[in-house]
Amino acid sequence: MSEAFYSHARLYDLMFPGGGPAVDFYRANADRQGGRVLELGCGTGHKLIPIASDGHPCVGLDFSSDMLAEAQRKANGRGVAVEWMQGDMRAFDLGRTFDFVFIAANSLLHLHEAEDLVSCFRSVRRHLAPGAQFVFDVFNPSVRLLAEADGVRRPRASLSFVDPDRGKVSVDVAEIYDAPAQVTRGTWHLSTSCEPDFLVAPLEIRSIFPQELPLLVSLGGLRLVERFGDWSGRPFAVDTPLQLCICESA
Numbered sequence: 461m462s463e464a465f466y467s468h469a470r471l472y473d474l475m476f477p478g479g480g481p482a483v484d485f486y487r488a489n490a491d492r493q494g495g496r497v498l499e500l501g502c503g504t505g506h507k508l509i510p511i512a513s514d515g516h517p518c519v520g521l522d523f524s525s526d527m528l529a530e531a532q533r534k535a536n537g538r539g540v541a542v543e544w545m546q547g548d549m550r551a552f553d554l555g556r557t558f559d560f561v562f563i564a565a566n567s568l569l570h571l572h573e574a575e576d577l578v579s580c581f582r583s584v585r586r587h588l589a590p591g592a593q594f595v596f597d598v599f600n601p602s603v604r605l606l607a608e609a610d611g612v613r614r615p616r617a618s619l620s621f622v623d624p625d626r627g628k629v630s631v632d633v634a635e636i637y638d639a640p641a642q643v644t645r646g647t648w649h650l651s652t653s654c655e656p657d658f659l660v661a662p663l664e665i666r667s668i669f670p671q672e673l674p675l676l677v678s679l680g681g682l683r684l685v686e687r688f689g690d691w692s693g694r695p696f697a698v699d700t701p702l703q704l705c706i707c708e709s710a
């Protein structure tokens with residue numbers, strides 16, 4: 461249900477310019493591991509292009525042809541080689557193994573069914589070389605914040621941006637939380653002063669609660685080795701923003 465959102469890669473990059481501690485974290489981990497790198501749900505390559513520019517052989521897999529085309533364009537512009545592949549992280553077979561596999565920026569949360577998450581983890585496991593590391597980051601769900609999702613459309617001032625073609629773009633989001641499914645169902649509205657709602661797209665994102673996360677990982681044949689709560693490496697706790705998970709083959 462989020463495909464339409466990712467079929468506007470240029471706007472995505474303007475809204476989410478990337479960079480920051482997440483890129484530094486994944487880059488440092490890829491360096492520490494060494495060897496071949498695979499990112500699932502790689503988007504426009506915010507993390508993978510810097511990692512490839514450090515000299516690692518990289519493969520990026522994503523559902524969206526539009527995000528991949530933008531990733532390819534940016535990598536070519538920077539003279540960086542990455543193998544971009546269209547595919548579904550729920551089940552994939554690349555016929556080779558990797559030393560570092562990662563899923564960044566809540567991309568995993570586009571898988572809503574527990575079976576899909578387990579199937580993804582099983583596919584990841586089949587692609588791990590001996591001693592390889594699998595890392596992913598998802599947000600730490602706050603029951604209080606989820607309960608505030610009342611379906612009312614509100615501005616997200618921090619996400620507004622300037623599009624060189626259109627001018628200033630404002631972003632409004634309306635969200636409701638579907639508790640039995642553990643999915644926040646959002647509708648994103650992008651507008652300029654002369655083109656209100658020039659883009660309206662759904663974006664749906666699951667919550668993975670702290671107690672279920674290690675169980676899902678282990679059903680996929682993996683072991684959760686460490687869970688950090690933020691990019692500085694603080695241990696995961698009730699009030700940390702992230703579940704930054706370091707896994708290996710079980």
Ligand SMILES: C[S@@+](CC[C@H](N)C(=O)[O-])C[C@H]1O[C@@H](n2cnc3c(N)ncnc32)[C@H](O)[C@@H]1O
Binds near residue numbers: 501503504523563571
């Ligand atoms: C929030 S973006 C993150 C992009 C990138 N990882 C980053 O850190 O900037 C989520 C990405 O996951 C991709 N995606 C969603 N479901 C997918 C699936 N089942 N298989 C592969 N990619 C998927 C989307 O197309 C989108 O590019």
